[in-house]
Amino acid sequence: MTPLRLLYVALLMVLVMVAVPVWAEYADVVLNRNAEANGMRPVIYPHWFHRIRFRCKVCHSELGFEMRVGSNNINMGEILDGKYCGMCHNGDVAWSTEFCDRCHSGLPGLATGIRGASKSSGPGDY
Amino acid sequence: MSGVILRIVCLLLFLSVGSAGAADKWLPLAKDGLHDPNNPGIHELQQPKDALSTLPEDTAGNLVSWVEALRKGVIVPRTNIMPDTKIQVLDLDLIYSKTGDSWYVRFPHKAHTEWLDCTNCHEKLFKTKFGATGIKMLDILSGHYCGQCHGAVAFPLTECRRCHSVNPDTFTGKIGPQPVGGKP
Numbered sequence: 001m002t003p004l005r006l007l008y009v010a011l012l013m014v015l016v017m018v019a020v021p022v023w024a025e026y027a028d029v030v031l032n033r034n035a036e037a038n039g040m041r042p043v044i045y046p047h048w049f050h051r052i053r054f055r056c057k058v059c060h061s062e063l064g065f066e067m068r069v070g071s072n073n074i075n076m077g078e079i080l081d082g083k084y085c086g087m088c089h090n091g092d093v094a095w096s097t098e099f100c101d102r103c104h105s106g107l108p109g110l111a112t113g114i115r116g117a118s119k120s121s122g123p124g125d126y
Numbered sequence: 127m128s129g130v131i132l133r134i135v136c137l138l139l140f141l142s143v144g145s146a147g148a149a150d151k152w153l154p155l156a157k158d159g160l161h162d163p164n165n166p167g168i169h170e171l172q173q174p175k176d177a178l179s180t181l182p183e184d185t186a187g188n189l190v191s192w193v194e195a196l197r198k199g200v201i202v203p204r205t206n207i208m209p210d211t212k213i214q215v216l217d218l219d220l221i222y223s224k225t226g227d228s229w230y231v232r233f234p235h236k237a238h239t240e241w242l243d244c245t246n247c248h249e250k251l252f253k254t255k256f257g258a259t260g261i262k263m264l265d266i267l268s269g270h271y272c273g274q275c276h277g278a279v280a281f282p283l284t285e286c287r288r289c290h291s292v293n294p295d296t297f298t299g300k301i302g303p304q305p306v307g308g309k310p
Contacts, residue, residue, distance in 0.1 A: 023158045
């Protein structure tokens with residue numbers, strides 16, 4: 001991205017953020033690649049809640065979550081098989097997957113992405 | 127030229143975050159624009175205010191100093207869930223001098239490895255050899271290198287001085303890896 005283009009994007013961002021305040025808690029993640037297509041609310045993943053209880057490395061090293069929204073193609077089958085979220089959400093480390101509404105808690109129509117901050121998903125998407 | 131533009135960008139980012147954060151400190155989940163207030167499960171979730179208001183304060187991001195919360199033992203997040211995982215904390219500061227007309231950057235490995243595993247950054251984001259990566263601020267602002275976390279989950283890029291913390295006019299030490307505990 002050229003410096004001038006970045007300036008333009010930053011200006012645009014100011015206008016957008018003045019008009020539409022960001023409400024979400026910093027670093028909340030919306031996961032909606034598969035959820036709504038399968039009749040469930042989008043998933044809201046709160047980084048703040050998990051960070052109080054686990055260091056980043058537990059999910060991003062041991063569990064194998066890539067540190068980029070959209071780069072982990074998680075589906076419910078894998079979670080039920082004990083992968084990704086299912087490493088902890090199994091009724092042992094954390095509450096089990098029977099509590100659908102606790103994760104599938106987002107407003108309909110939300111797009112996958114990280115909120116309360118930049119999208120941080122690559123050039124031009126800041 | 128690009129230095130001036132970068133400063134303007136930083137100022138604009140600061141202004142935009144300031145205007146966005148003015149409304150409330152931590153909103154209830156039902157009013158955060160993400161959670162569905164009609165979801166029956168919403169009442170079972172912890173509210174951000176209940177958890178975050180008890181932690182050391184900060185002025186950006188979640189308005190919590192996560193590093194301070196960890197070091198003071200206010201929070202005790204688990205380091206691993208698998209018994210054989212090796213936990214490594216590295217106490218090694220690096221000083222970068224190729225910062226244009228900005229102050230030098232001091233990078234503390236300790237604060238990072240208290241949270242992250244070495245493999246989260248090496249060799250994926252950064253080469254282990256000092257100076258071999260060629261990090262540029264515009265790339266960081268675009269979500270690469272440091273910007274993969276800072277600006278997304280770690281403190282945002284409005285906080286220039288937290289990284290650009292070393293005054294080149296008064297710094298007399300060596301660039302690169304810094305001595306730990308008096309050793310070279």
